[in-house]
Amino acid sequence: MTWAAVSLALAVLVLPQPSVARRLGARRVQAPGRGAPPSDGPLAVAATLDAFAACLRAGMAVSTAAAAVAAAAPHALAHVLRRGADLLALGADAGRAWADPADDGDAGDVGKAHVRAYLRMARRSAASGAALAQGVEDLAATLRAEASDAAGARAERAAVLIAGPLGLCYLPAFICLGIVPVIAGLAGDVLRSGML
Template identity: 45%
Template sequence: MAWTQRLARGGPAPAVGRAAGRRLRRLRLRPGQQSAPGRTRWLLALAAGAGTCLIVPQPAGLVAGAAVAAATELLLRRQEPAAVRLEREEAVGALAWAADLVAAALRAGVPLDGAVLAVAAALPGPLAVRLRRIGRSLRLGATPVEAWQHLADLPPAARLLAAVERSAASGTALAGALHRCADDLRADAGFRRQATAQRNAVLVVLPLGLCFLPAFVLAGLVPVVLAVLGEVL
């Protein structure tokens, strides 16, 4: 366990053998499916193309329908599924709490890989999967910077990865850096919630404005314009 203690202090990791390296590569998170299911995607694209063919006169409708179908399929392929987005948001929501727990375990003298695996066993949800991969990567000989790349797909974790890199390079206490990152993550989450609330307030008022403005134009401006035109003409 001496090398795990060196990892916890940010020291160098031992060399990884070929078999361990292969196991480490298999631990990499596979990228989530980034598009809608193929059959559903093509059905929606064909429906959009058929609708365009019915609306646009022939033969231009065939060309327009094919273009709309291709554009629809490409757009749906690039869209992120809602399940993947919700999973990432859930992992981001638990990130600050996990950083605090790992830091507490490190302060108690637990090696870095053991601390991460203990937190992964205690936390439910998608973040636990990433933490388990981090802990297993550390036990296979990965450096802390390499192991914590399993959180690279979470944008708020960039600060956490930078803290791990600084700790591994300078030997500073990783526990203190994790506590500070947890505080920053909570502050960022508060700002995001406030921005979401403000955006939702605008979206709630928007339908009212879309209904009010045409009514104001028809009931207030149109009669005045017609009266003026009647007097002039």
């Protein structure tokens, strides 16, 4: 009983208090520039586009919604959204605001295919008058489907690549431990029976 009490007291004194750990964790999360940047993957872009569409469906202006979503967007998409939001807020037409920055010599990280797809869709929406929110949701769904297909293809390729080494390891073992003893046993029975 006393050893348990001594161990408990020692653990309480040695281990950090939960509040200290929470404060350190909160400080890391709140520190600007210390967090990991959002991924530029298609799923992160799809999540950003879903948030953008939700803002648009809620009635926010396109420039306000783009500026709000750009704060948490992946880097390549954030650059495009900030630029478009700034130009729209200054009164530029939507076709100019969503123009590809690579055409102006300001390429940055806009080389991503999904960002270029968003820019094309936003320009088409501005030219035709179609609702931008529906196009953004459709693009997000397309990005998710492409990511799912790519993950499935990688899993199938891994299954094929793993079959070779497994076959090279287990086939000789199966022959040595499964077939050879059966053949040796049958050969011993045939030789003892006098058939040969």
